[in-house]
Amino acid sequence: MPEVIFAGPTGRLEGRFHPAKQKNAPIGIVLHPHSQFGGTMNNPIVYQLYYMFAERGFSVLRFNFRGVGRSQGIYHGQDELSDAAAALDWVQSINPDARACWVAGVSFGAWIGMQLLMRRPEVEGFISVAPPAGKFDFTFLAPCPSSGLIVHGDSDRVAQPKDVQALVDKLKTQRGIVIDQEIIPGANHFFDGKTDVLLKTCGAYLDKRLAKVNAA
Template identity: 65%
Template sequence: MPEVIFPGPEGRLEGRFHPGLRPRAPVAMILHPHPNANGTMNNKIVQLLYQTFVRRGFATLRFNFRGVGKSQGIFDKGIGELSDAASALDWVQSIHPEAETTWVAGFGFGAWIGMQLLMRRPEIKGFISIAPPANMFDFSFLAPCPSSGIIIQGEVDEVVTQGAVQKLVDKLRTQRHITIHHDTIPGANHHFANELDLLMKSVDDYLDMRLAKDLKR
C-alpha cells in the first residue's frame, strides 16, 4: 500500500495505490467523504472499499482531494474535486493503460463526485455509491446514468434521508440498459458505525455477482 504523489489540477495529490496483479487488471478508484466533515482517504469505509478491490486483483487507488492531507489546493465545493478525480483516474490509467474495465466507489460526498465522474468517463462500467447525499446535492446530471451499480444506505442514516435516496434509485431504475441495485442496511447510521460487516457483505455480494457475469462474457 505505497504512498503515491501525482499531479492534480491545483498541484500534487496524495494517494495510496496498489498495482494490479496482471497486465490488463481492472481499475478501481475510491473517493472519500466531505473534506469539511473531516473526510479523508483514511476514512474507515474508504479503506475497507480499497481493501476489497485490492483482494480482487484490481489496480486500486484512494486519494485525498485538494486541501486534504498532503494534497495541495483548497476545497472547491465539488467542482475542483471532480477535476481531482479525473486527474487521479488519468494517473492510474497511465500505469494500467490496458485495463479491461474501470470501477468507481465513493462514500457520501465521494459518492456524488464518483457519479459525476462516470458521466464523463465511458470506461467506468460499475459504481458503488454509499450514502449518496441526494438530499444535499443535485444528482439531476444522471440523465441518463450510463453504468450499472449499487446504492447502499443505512436504515437510520441521520445525514442522508431515505426518501431522497429512494427517489434517486427510482429515477435511475426507469432507465434502460442499466441495472441499479439498492440495499438498506438495518440499524445502520450514516457511518455504519456498528454495521461495517453488513455494509461490506453487501458490497462483496454485489461485486461477486457483477464480476461473475463479466467472466461469462
C-alpha cells in the same frame, strides 16, 4: 500499499495505490467523504473498500482530495470532480491495458463518483455508499450511463432514506441500466456498528458483477 503523489489540477495529490499483478487487471478508484467534515482517504469505509477491490485483483487507488492531508489546493466543492478525473488519468497511465474501470464513493465521494462516471464512458460499474441525495444535486444523472450499487442505511439522517429512494426510483426507469439498491437496517450515515454488513454487501455485489464478466 505504496504511497503515491500525482499531478492534480491545482497541485500535487496524495494517494495510496495497490498495483495488480496482471497487466490487464481492472482499475478501481475509491473517493472519500466530505473534507470539510473530516473526510480523508483513511476513512475506515474508504480503507476497507480499497482492500475489497485489491483482494479481487484490481489495481486500486484511494487519494486525498485537494486541501486534505498532503494534497495541495483548497476545498471547492465542485472542482473535486477534476481531482477524481486526474486520479483516473494517473491510474490509467500506470495501467494502460486495464480491461475495465470501477468507481466507489462514500457520501460526498459518492456524489463526485457518479459525476465522474457521467464524464468517463470507460467506467462500467459503480458503488455509491450513502449518496447524499437531499444535500447535493444528482439531476446530472440523465441518463445514468452505468449499472451500479447504491447502498445506504435506514437510520441515515444525512442521506435520508426518502431522498435516496427518490434517486434510485429515477435511475431505475432507464432502459439498459440496472441499479441495485441495498438498505442496511439500523445503519446511520457512518455505518457505526454496521461496517461489516456494508462491506459484505458491497463485496457480494462486486463478485456478482465480476462473475457475469468472467462468464461472458
